[in-house]
Amino acid sequence: MPTPADSTGDPLLEVEDLTVRYGAVTALDHVSFRIRSGAFLAILGPNGSGKTTLFRCLLGLEGYTGTIRNRAKRIGYVPQLKTFDRTFPGRAVEVVISGITGSWPGWRTGARRDQARRALDRVGAGEFADRPLAALSGGQLQRVYLARALVAEPDLLLLDEPAAGVDRVGEHDLYQYLEEYQADHPEVAIAMITHDWEVARHHAHSCLILNHRVIGCGPSAEVLTEACLREAFGHMGHAHVLGPDHA
Numbered sequence: 689m690p691t692p693a694d695s696t697g698d699p700l701l702e703v704e705d706l707t708v709r710y711g712a713v714t715a716l717d718h719v720s721f722r723i724r725s726g727a728f729l730a731i732l733g734p735n736g737s738g739k740t741t742l743f744r745c746l747l748g749l750e751g752y753t754g755t756i757r758n759r760a761k762r763i764g765y766v767p768q769l770k771t772f773d774r775t776f777p778g779r780a781v782e783v784v785i786s787g788i789t790g791s792w793p794g795w796r797t798g799a800r801r802d803q804a805r806r807a808l809d810r811v812g813a814g815e816f817a818d819r820p821l822a823a824l825s826g827g828q829l830q831r832v833y834l835a836r837a838l839v840a841e842p843d844l845l846l847l848d849e850p851a852a853g854v855d856r857v858g859e860h861d862l863y864q865y866l867e868e869y870q871a872d873h874p875e876v877a878i879a880m881i882t883h884d885w886e887v888a889r890h891h892a893h894s895c896l897i898l899n900h901r902v903i904g905c906g907p908s909a910e911v912l913t914e915a916c917l918r919e920a921f922g923h924m925g926h927a928h929v930l931g932p933d934h935a
């Protein structure tokens with residue numbers, strides 16, 4: 689049975705025995721968990737532990753064995769910014785329009801532009817709407833992608849290291865925005881890949897710790913333990929949980 693990542697809300701996504709192999713590499717090894725509506729799940733694990741592969745499976749972009757029962761009608765996705773091709777021609781507003789379900793063709797119509805501009809306004813990026821993507825900073829681009837993910841009103845939001853490369857103020861604004869968004873849309877579930885245990889502890893209700901297989905899954909306070917982090921990250925996990933004096 690999948691481990692419940694949260695104890696309340698209706699099951700939105702159930703993952704059972706998910707396995708992905710790339711030749712000799714087993715990226716995901718019989719991973720099982722579930723996400724309920726209204727959850728805020730942090731996904732943690734060392735580099736190369738299968739976190740992005742998991743998202744790719746949820747988005748239908750990767751072959752796998754096992755079962756994904758997805759009751760979400762719409763999934764919004766914010767990819768890792770480091771994968772973004774800055775030579776891609778286009779403006780911020782056009783990226784957001786491309787997130788409107790069924791927006792092709794006719795994506796340039798006024799109504800969709802207005803909808804996209806409103807989405808950019810909501811994440812504090814209205815002033816960047818007509819800027820070419822190549823002219824945006826990392827933090828500005830991250831807001832544009834967040835607007836793109838939210839414009840189609842998803843019931844599941846997947847964020848892949850959304851604060852990577854963003855300064856402290858931008859990071860604070862992002863988590864505050866997500867908190868406010870969930871308060872306004874209590875049924876929306878968020879799953880966020882992060883390398884930051886403090887962020888997971890303070891902002892997520894629950895955590896999934898992954899190192900190809902599930903090391904721990906459940907309420908943040910129960911899962912972010914020395915034993916769990918040591919198992920996933922080795923001695924560095926121990927140091928981060930208890931502070932460097934205990935390493």
Ligand SMILES: Nc1ncnc2c1ncn2[C@@H]1O[C@H](COP(=O)(O)OP(=O)(O)OP(=O)(O)O)[C@@H](O)[C@H]1O
Nearest residue numbers: 710713714715733734735736737738739740741742
């Ligand atoms: N297309 C691919 N072909 C072959 N191997 C792959 C492919 N995609 C991922 N892998 C391998 O699968 C494993 C998991 O990769 P994945 O990108 O999911 O890790 P991650 O936890 O997201 O890492 P990071 O924290 O560095 O972003 C790694 O060993 C990686 O090299």
